Amino acid sequence: MQIAVLAGFALAILVPLLSRWCGGRTGLILALYPASIAFWLVSLAPEVLQSGGIYFEQAWAPSLGLSLSFWLDGLSLLFGLLISGIGTLIIIYASGYLHGHPQLARFYVLILSFMSSMLGVVMADGLMTLFVFWELTSITSYLLIGFNHEDAAARKSALQGLLVTFTGGLALMSGLILLNVVGGSWSLQTLLNDGETLREHALYLPMLLCLLGGAFTKSAQFPFHFWLPNAMAAPTPVSAYLHSATMVKAGIYLMARLQPGLGGTEAWTTILCVIGAITMVVGAFLAIRFTGIKKVLAYSTVMALGTLTMLLGIGGEAAMIAFVTFLTAHSLYKGALFMVAGALDHETGTKDIDEMGGLCRFMPVTAACAFVAALSLGGVIPLFGFVAKELLFEAVLDAPRFTGFLIGMSLLASVLVVAAAGIVALRPFFGALKETPKTPHEAPPSMLAGPCVLAGLSLVLGFMPWLAGDGLLNAAAGAVMGTEVVTDLYLWHGLNTALMMSMVSLGVGLLVCWRWPGVRGVIHRFSPVLDRGPEAGYWKLMDLLVRVAEWQTRLLQSGYMRNYLILTLLSFTGLTGYTLLVRHGPVFDLALDVRLQEVVVALVIAASAIVACMMRSRLAAVAAAGVMGFGIALIFLLFSAPDLAITQLLIETLTVILLILVLFRMPQFSSLSTPMERVRDMFVAIITGGLMTLLMLTVLGQDLFTSISEYMIDNSVPLGHGHNIVNVILVDFRALDTLGEIFVLSLAAIGVLAMLRLQAKERKTP
Amino acid sequence: MEPIMAVVIGVIYATAIYMMLRRSIVKLVIGLILISNAANLLIFATAGMTRDAPPLIPMNGGPMAEVIADPLPQALVLTAIVIAFGVLSFAVVLIRRAYQIVGVDDMDQMKDTDT
Numbered sequence: 001m002q003i004a005v006l007a008g009f010a011l012a013i014l015v016p017l018l019s020r021w022c023g024g025r026t027g028l029i030l031a032l033y034p035a036s037i038a039f040w041l042v043s044l045a046p047e048v049l050q051s052g053g054i055y056f057e058q059a060w061a062p063s064l065g066l067s068l069s070f071w072l073d074g075l076s077l078l079f080g081l082l083i084s085g086i087g088t089l090i091i092i093y094a095s096g097y098l099h100g101h102p103q104l105a106r107f108y109v110l111i112l113s114f115m116s117s118m119l120g121v122v123m124a125d126g127l128m129t130l131f132v133f134w135e136l137t138s139i140t141s142y143l144l145i146g147f148n149h150e151d152a153a154a155r156k157s158a159l160q161g162l163l164v165t166f167t168g169g170l171a172l173m174s175g176l177i178l179l180n181v182v183g184g185s186w187s188l189q190t191l192l193n194d195g196e197t198l199r200e201h202a203l204y205l206p207m208l209l210c211l212l213g214g215a216f217t218k219s220a221q222f223p224f225h226f227w228l229p230n231a232m233a234a235p236t237p238v239s240a241y242l243h244s245a246t247m248v249k250a251g252i253y254l255m256a257r258l259q260p261g262l263g264g265t266e267a268w269t270t271i272l273c274v275i276g277a278i279t280m281v282v283g284a285f286l287a288i289r290f291t292g293i294k295k296v297l298a299y300s301t302v303m304a305l306g307t308l309t310m311l312l313g314i315g316g317e318a319a320m321i322a323f324v325t326f327l328t329a330h331s332l333y334k335g336a337l338f339m340v341a342g343a344l345d346h347e348t349g350t351k352d353i354d355e356m357g358g359l360c361r362f363m364p365v366t367a368a369c370a371f372v373a374a375l376s377l378g379g380v381i382p383l384f385g386f387v388a389k390e391l392l393f394e395a396v397l398d399a400p401r402f403t404g405f406l407i408g409m410s411l412l413a414s415v416l417v418v419a420a421a422g423i424v425a426l427r428p429f430f431g432a433l434k435e436t437p438k439t440p441h442e443a444p445p446s447m448l449a450g451p452c453v454l455a456g457l458s459l460v461l462g463f464m465p466w467l468a469g470d471g472l473l474n475a476a477a478g479a480v481m482g483t484e485v486v487t488d489l490y491l492w493h494g495l496n497t498a499l500m501m502s503m504v505s506l507g508v509g510l511l512v513c514w515r516w517p518g519v520r521g522v523i524h525r526f527s528p529v530l531d532r533g534p535e536a537g538y539w540k541l542m543d544l545l546v547r548v549a550e551w552q553t554r555l556l557q558s559g560y561m562r563n564y565l566i567l568t569l570l571s572f573t574g575l576t577g578y579t580l581l582v583r584h585g586p587v588f589d590l591a592l593d594v595r596l597q598e599v600v601v602a603l604v605i606a607a608s609a610i611v612a613c614m615m616r617s618r619l620a621a622v623a624a625a626g627v628m629g630f631g632i633a634l635i636f637l638l639f640s641a642p643d644l645a646i647t648q649l650l651i652e653t654l655t656v657i658l659l660i661l662v663l664f665r666m667p668q669f670s671s672l673s674t675p676m677e678r679v680r681d682m683f684v685a686i687i688t689g690g691l692m693t694l695l696m697l698t699v700l701g702q703d704l705f706t707s708i709s710e711y712m713i714d715n716s717v718p719l720g721h722g723h724n725i726v727n728v729i730l731v732d733f734r735a736l737d738t739l740g741e742i743f744v745l746s747l748a749a750i751g752v753l754a755m756l757r758l759q760a761k762e763r764k765t766p
Numbered sequence: 767m768e769p770i771m772a773v774v775i776g777v778i779y780a781t782a783i784y785m786m787l788r789r790s791i792v793k794l795v796i797g798l799i800l801i802s803n804a805a806n807l808l809i810f811a812t813a814g815m816t817r818d819a820p821p822l823i824p825m826n827g828g829p830m831a832e833v834i835a836d837p838l839p840q841a842l843v844l845t846a847i848v849i850a851f852g853v854l855s856f857a858v859v860l861i862r863r864a865y866q867i868v869g870v871d872d873m874d875q876m877k878d879t880d881t
Contacts, residue, residue: 374807440774561873562787569783590769602770608776609800613781625799628778632803639767640820640835641810647844651851655799662858664791667871672789681787689780696772699812707813709838717823725821725837726844734841741845748852752859 004037005070008116012109019105027446029097030108034087034115040078048077049475055125055189064553070188071125074475078324079122079253080329081472086245087115089335089450094237096446097342107147111241112743114140118246119682122253127176129187130254134172137247138165140509144242145234157230160538164217164227172214172254178207190619192261192482199265208262212271213253219251222279223534229286229298236342239294240450244301244334252308260482264315272313273402277409278305284416288512289530290524291354293341293424297334300377300420303413305331310406312480314399320477321487322391328468329376329388329458336373337424340366343447344428349437353423358433362440367429368449374425376458378418378509379502384461386502387489391416393498411501418509423516426534465489566684573691580694588697590682598638605631618663626656644724771811778804789873791861798857802850806843813839 011033019026048054053073060068072080091111098104117140120133139162182201183191191198198204215221220228231243242248255272260266280584283302290296304326311323343366345351348359360367376385398405442448459466465491478485512519523530556567580586605628614625630653636645673681712733713725720728730738778800785797797837805843811838821837 005871071783074770148879249803383860482770554784562789565783565787588769592767592769594767594770599770602774606774609778611784612796612800613793621796622794625796628800632807635771635807636810637814639817641840641843642820644810644840644844644847647847649849655851656856658855658858659795662862663795666792666865669790669792670871681784684787685780685782685784688783689776689778692804693772693776696775696808696812697769700768700772707836707838709836712837713821713823713834723823723825724819725823726840729837730844731839741849745852748856751803751856754860755863758863 004040005116005120008033008112008119012116014111015105015108015112019108026105026108026437027091030112031088031091031095034084034091037119038084040080041077041084041674044072045077045471048072048074049471049495052481053189055123060126060129067126067186068129068488069125069187069377070123070129070357072123073479074257074472074477075206075479076122076478078328079249080119082247082249082328083115083118084120086241086331086335086454087111089339090237090241091452092446093240093339093450094235096444097237097346098235099444099446103147103355107144107235107237110143110147111142111238114144114242114247119251120527121250125188127180127188127191129171130188131169131176134218134254135166135169137250138162138169138218141165141231141242141247141718144238145231147235147238148233151233154233157227157233161227161231161522163542164224164538168214168217168224168251171210171217175207175210175212176216178203178210182207182268192258195261195482198261204262205267208265208267208271211258215251215254216275216309218254219248219309220279220302221251221309223537225283225302226533226535226538229290229295229304232292232294236294236345237340237695238243239298240335240338240342243298244338245331248305249308249331252327253749255312256480259312259315260479263312269313269315269401272309273399273406274313276306276308276310276313277406279303279408280310281415281416282306283521284420284462285414286530287420288416288423288516288519291520293344293353293356293428293523294338296353296420296424297337297341297657300417301330301334304334305476307410307413310410311392311395314395314406316395316398316400317477317481317485318391318398319395319713320480320485321473321489322388322395323480323513324476325384325391325465325471325489325553326388328473329384329461332454332458332461333373333376333383333385336369336451337377338532339451339454340370341374341424343443343451346447347373347438347443353427355434355436356428357431358429360429362590363429363442365448365452366443369430369448369455370425372422372455372459373451377424378421378506379414379761381492382459382462384458384465387465389502390498391489393501394496397497399647409746411505414501414505415508416504419512419516419519422510422513427515427516451554555581562681566680569684569688573687576695577687577691578693580698580718583617584698586694586698587701590697596683598635601631601634601638604628605635616669618666618669619660621669622656622659622663623693625659626652629655641726644675741756767815768811771807771815775804775811778807789864790871791873792871794873795858795861796855802846802854806846806850809839809846810843832852860862 011030015026017031019027022029044054053071053076055069055071057067057069091108094107094111095104098107101107114137117133117136121130121137124130125135142158142162145161146155148154179191179198180186182203183194183198185191198207201207217224228243228248232239234243280303281297283304283306287296287299287303290299308323308327308330311319311326341351343363344356344359347363347366348356350356372383376383379385379389393410396410397403400408468489470488473489474485474487477487558564608624608627608631612621612628615621615624629648633645633648636642636648709725709729712729714724716722716728721761722728722732722734777835782797782804784801785793785800788794788797815834816835819834821840823836868875
């Protein structure tokens with residue numbers, strides 16, 4: 001299973017080579033990957049349906065208890081089939097749509113990586129596996145939206161999508177970690193089997209909000225819906241695949257996946273129903289506001305995502321069947337419609353519906369596909385979309401809570417969607433022929449295959465819904481429910497309330513479609529209000545972010561070293577001092593055992609340090625520093641460290657010589673700082689020094705652990721054959737440290753030499 | 767002896783930081799010398815100071831003193847002294863070059879990468 005998921009990444013790496021060898025046929029070859037995944041899934045289907053799921057696990061980071069684990073059940077199977085099936089058609093379609101595009105290979109790389117990530121999301125069992133693949137879909141989506149990266153608008157939209165989904169990703173991560181904390185496992189299966197514990201835990205609500213935050217941003221739920229229509233800056237195959245059929249459904253998938261464990265509570269039902277219903281109506285309403293064909297479709301996708309969320313919120317068997325049916329139907333018709341939109345754009349050179357008309361004469365096949373798919377979108381008998389819509393209405397009518405509100409919202413949304421369907425499928429193809437930037441002609445076969453297959457499926461499944469329903473959809477709904485589901489799907493449900501609602505929505509919707517320009521005029525009057533939507537908030541936030549970043553950069557990155565130093569030191573003393581004094585409490589061990597000569601040396605050291613920083617003369621300062629160094633050597637000598645004393649003496653002598661040689665050529669000390677600055681610096685210096693003293697006194701009072709040098713003392717002669725233990729440690733026990741030290745010294749020497757040589761050369765040139 | 771050393775180390779740290787906060791680049795170098803000495807002393811003194819018992823094993827195989835100074839901090843400090851010298855020499859030559867190019871001893875005038 002992991003091979004199937006990861007093969008896409010491997011293939012993506014090979015694409016540049018492949019495209020060099022195969023040229024224009026690369027797309028067809030690459031389409032074999034999703035096609036084979038689809039076949040593989042179909043071959044696994046009987047086993048999955050019978051056993052309830054296949055599990056696979058591979059150790060990943062065993063020390064953290066993490067593993068790369070996958071889980072294929074009904075829900076995963078349904079999503080996997082949609083991803084791989086539509087993916088196959090999309091790659092074929094893209095090979096026509098982007099034919100001759102210089103960056104076609106890059107496109108394949110990205111779309112294959114995306115496909116693999118998406119398969120990973122829907123098959124993941126480990127929470128972290130899920131999260132990693134989830135973020136991968138965000139990244140690949142970002143790259144795909146910004147595919148036309150020379151276009152500033154595309155870049156902006158891509159970044160917007162990325163920021164929104166990544167913010168959600170962070171929430172998701174917190175949610176998943178909470179899930180792990182509460183449920184005590186990294187495996188979704190284990191967690192969901194024990195839903196009781198999750199639902200009754202005190203952390204249930206925060207956890208739910210975090211997880212839904214991830215799902216809502218990804219699935220463009222209100223008020224995060226604005227990134228999705230902007231993502232239409234991507235090439236059409238990307239829009240068709242990521243932003244209607246697959247990626248945006250990842251959030252829906254997550255909610256469906258969590259439903260058995262977290263669903264059914266009051267919070268769950270309320271949030272999902274209300275947000276879902278609002279998203280549904282907002283999406284459908286905004287859809288008829290725009291004339292760009294992709295925008296209309298994008299907003300109708302938002303509507304569909306809202307519907308799916310709402311159905312998950314309602315819960316129960318009817319709603320779950322409606323959920324999986326609507327999901328499948330939507331993927332089929334929306335994929336087809338997007339591909340049709342791409343074909344129109346490709347062949348006419350415009351995306352504006354107002355500029356198209358009468359195209360069915362030139363593009364009959366495209367028109368037929370669009371018509372069938374739009375009928376499904378509008379929910380007209382006998383298409384699969386009709387079955388889905390009937391089930392939706394039935395589920396809403398049965399809703400245990402908010403029934404009236406949900407019925408009203410659903411009816412309103414479906415009226416608007418029928419109008420949108422009409423706008424997309426009727427207006428460009430019928431009516432008077434309009435002048436388009438390119439002379440229209442039928443799209444190439446590669447671009448027709450996709451819409452034809454998907455529209456065809458919508459039609460076939462409409463007549464024979466049991467083909468999908470009996471096995472796959474029941475299994476998927478069962479996975480969402482957490483129990484077995486057996487519901488037969490029919491095209492004809494008889495004359496009931498749902499059918500009535502369907503009819504009403506159809507009639508009113510067509511009316512809206514007919515009167516579209518007028519309706520748009522009315523909506524247009526409300527533009528000032530609509531433009532203040534969540535997107536305006538997003539831009540304000542971005543502006544604010546930039547301004548805060550500028551302000552704090554100016555504040556922190558002043559370019560003066562002492563500012564950095566002061567800030568670092570004050571943070572250090574503040575934090576350490578707080579911990580030391582408040583948390584730990586000042587506990588000192590002041591047992592004194594001193595001899596006179598030692599105290600004298602210590603006084604000399606301290607005094608010479610003070611003198612060194614008070615001297616006006618460079619020579620005197622260096623001399624004072626030297627005195628301090630020699631004093632330290634004496635301390636080493638007095639306290640049984642002869643090697644240190646020797647080294648210190650040598651180095652101190654060298655230092656003084658070096659300083660005198662070099663500083664001799666530097667200017668005299670001059671008084672540069674004001675008295676105020678001196679006082680400030682003294683303050684910083686004294687509190688830092690004082691803290692160091694306190695720290696050391698505290699440490700002296702503690703006996704944290706015994707020294708590890710026992711081993712070195714014991715083995716110095718037997719193993720190191722040396723009687724001076726310090727020397728043996730340096731050249732034997734810790735020889736690597738010494739090697740590192742030699743490296744540092746050599747580097748310093750090379751640096752010094754380079755700087756001196758550079759100087760010599762410069763002198764010659766002028 | 768250690769509490770006295772703690773005070774001495776605090777004083778050296780304070781002087782070192784004061785010098786490092788000065789605008790004159792030469793004073794910065796002196797600050798560097800002071801702070802590396804302070805750090806060395808800190809490690810040495812915190813590990814415990816023992817009189818008249820260097821970590822040496824008698825050549826003739828005679829008995830060792832009951833308590834000897836801990837050799838490990840000494841080895842660490844020895845490394846540190848040498849490395850501090852390496853860093854110092856590099857810094858000294860660097861500021862000498864910087865002074866030659868910029869022509870001032872004032873760090874406030876070395877803010878830009880253009881000079």
